[in-house]
Amino acid sequence: MPEGHTLHRLAGLHQRRFGGGVVQVSSPQGRFADGAALVSGRVLVRAEAWGKHLLHHYDSGFAVHVHLGLYGTFTESAGPLGDPVGQVRMRMIGRGQGEQLYGTELRGPTACAVLHPPEVAALTARLGPDPLRADADPDRARARIARSTRPIGALLMDQAVIAGVGNVYRAEVLFRHGISPYRPGRYLTAAEWDALWADLVELMAIGVERGAMHVVRAEHDHGAPAYVAGKPRTYVYRRAGEPCRVCGSPVAHATLDNRNLFWCPACQPG
Known part of the structure; x- marks a missing residue:
């Protein structure tokens, strides 16, 4: 989607x-x-x-x-x-x-x-704030996350919490900030939320400008192939079992709310 x-x-x-x-x-x-x-x-x-x-x-x-x-x-x-x-x-x-x-x-x-x-x-x-809209209020999303015991990996995909984030951005932004997708939302700190939101704003704006996702930082992007030809290179999305680009540990895969979930247990502990 x-x-x-x-x-x-x-x-x-x-x-x-x-x-x-x-x-x-x-x-x-x-x-x-x-x-x-x-x-x-x-x-x-x-x-x-x-x-x-x-x-x-x-x-x-x-x-x-x-x-x-x-x-x-x-x-x-x-x-x-x-x-x-x-x-x-x-x-x-x-x-x-x-x-x-x-x-x-x-x-x-x-x-x-x-x-x-x-x-x-x-x-x-009924939609949450959209990181790409100038009128977005990230505090509204933060308030819902801070009250929730649901995993942050599920909350990021809930369009009533944040509008526009899908499976790729969910997996990649959590990896970029070292946050386990299973951490309950109420245990996400205000500083972590501010950093996640700012990163989503920047990454999604790049997607609008270039017409493609760019989520791997330059220091970690060594020209490895994308998960599918013609698709973006990612840290963890659709890379189950492959070595993490940062630590080399195998990328994990599971399902959360019937959606595929990818993360690095070493870089995203807890």
């Missing part, structure tokens, strides 16, 4: 290409036909992301909400677009405020729906 930086990068791209202009929206597949009719021909005022959710706000007050889930993807291209290929849930075509025509096609999302303003407010109210 794409992590938060991917949605922020998409929001920025859609804002540049379609923002401020009239957008033609359709649903070649048909499953979003009623929603598309509500916003097609309207001006896209703003595209934004909140955690793993993408929102397209139109001048009518409606917003299109997209959650990519495990299989959703956007395909971007310069216009004009040819006939749709495959199951295209939503197609957008517009010029924004420029002369170049652009199109994007959405396939396979978990959610694609038109929301009224109160529904948008309800959606964002």
Whole structure:
């Protein structure tokens, strides 16, 4: 599932290409036909992301909400677009405020729906602070973590606690700070939380800028292969049984809340 930086990068791209202009929206597949009719021909005022959710706000007050889930993807291209290929849930075509025509096609999302303003407010109210948003309040997440006996590895993945953090950032930021994923949230110190949050802000911003995760510090990155060709190099994520890049101990693997968990027992004790 794409992590938060991917949605922020998409929001920025859609804002540049379609923002401020009239957008033609359709649903070649048909499953979003009623929603598309509500916003097609309207001006896209703003595209934004909140955690793993993408929102397209139109001048009518409606917003299109997209959650990519495990299989959703956007395909971007310069216009004009040819006939749709495959199951295209939503197609957008517009010029924004420029002369170049652009199109994007959405396939396979978990959610694609038109929301009224109160529904948008309800959606964002149930999400935790997003490290990539300027209006994020990390103290709100810290307060929930400080009261919780749940493992910090579970809390970081809870979108009601922190929005946008997925399995890769969870594993890597805990390793970078030497914190066991099993430590109860209430035993995380204020200083440790401040450092974790600051690191998430920096790492996820790099993901937005470069379009890829960069989580291994230069002094530990010796050109070893990624866990899968074309994927980023990581400290522990999907490296079970391989030697830790720092201490050489085997990277451990388990499941936590039905999600794969990776960590170094030597570098992240307790």
